[in-house]
Amino acid sequence: MVTRAAHQAEPLCRAIEAHGGRVVRFPALAVEPAGGTAELRASLAVLQQGALLVFVSPNAVEYGLKLLPRDKPAVQLAAVGRATAKALEQAGWPVDILPQSGFDSEGLLASEALQQVAGRQVLIFRGEGGRALLGDTLIERGAQLSYVEVYRRVCPQLDVGPLLQRWPTEVQLVTATSNAVLENLLQMLGPAAQPMLLATPLLVISRRMRERAQQLGFRRILLAQGADEQSIMERLCSWMAQSNHWQSTIDDG
Structure with a gap:
């Protein structure tokens, strides 16, 4: 899930799709x-x-x-x-x-x-x-x-119902590039959906963000080395490789 403001999200979305990923667009911030x-x-x-x-x-x-x-x-x-x-x-x-x-x-x-x-x-x-x-x-x-x-x-006013219906099957990881996005996500999804959000792997772009995500209750946090598309994609691909290796080990076992 890409949570960047709509006017800035497409370069990252295209990069993910170019690497074979599926993008769920959900702008959790407006500027x-x-x-x-x-x-x-x-x-x-x-x-x-x-x-x-x-x-x-x-x-x-x-x-x-x-x-x-x-x-x-x-x-x-x-x-x-x-x-x-x-x-x-x-x-x-x-x-x-x-x-x-x-x-x-x-x-x-x-x-x-x-x-x-x-x-x-x-x-x-x-x-x-x-x-x-x-x-x-x-x-x-x-x-x-x-x-x-x-x-x-500002926090966008969006209907989150369709997203919540798709979440269990389509959202495997959430990307966030500011603490404002983290705060907005919790507010937009509401108390009932927060456990699902907090259990989903989260990618952040700074140690300060990682600390804030931990305070908010996120349990699986990935740290990219920067907010640019290259840094995010490098961490995403590393995570996917680790996930595939882990799944392969289970299948082989």
Whole structure:
């Protein structure tokens, strides 16, 4: 089951299908532009030479680049993960700073380029109410930090009845790429279906997500090395190979 927002799910769905998998599409997250566009544009009109623009997700790229002034001064770009970096590069914005591992806020903060930011203008492009760790740490390091909240996450209103009927025979694994998706899934399926969800193998894309999934009661959790399609597919294929080997051992036994 692919739970990404509908406008971002198809690359992963196509990758799964190309490897012979069957996809159940169930967007457990919707994304819409944040309000206050005029105010955001005004704040971005005063970019300083050498400012650092940090993008925390592909959604931040999609909604944030539209607000940047065309005659921007020379700036540096940082991406939290590979999927975000890919979105920037596809839009014609080369990435200067990318984590070497981890592909999350902790990984980005470990980058050598972010160790000395005292006095530097730093803008974090994110959704409303995003994680505080990245910004708080950069402030501690002396950055002149501003948040540019360009989108909001909402829980879709969907009829889950057809999904629940199909679940026992068609849903063998659930993929999730944010904690908001995990929270929304539990809310959307409701208390009666939560035991079925929590018993289904779950693929997540960060250690922080794995910890949250454990807190919520998920029992079988797979960890991919990133949110990009390649990382997810590598973990999916590894899981399938292990599952097939286990089943083969039972059959042979």
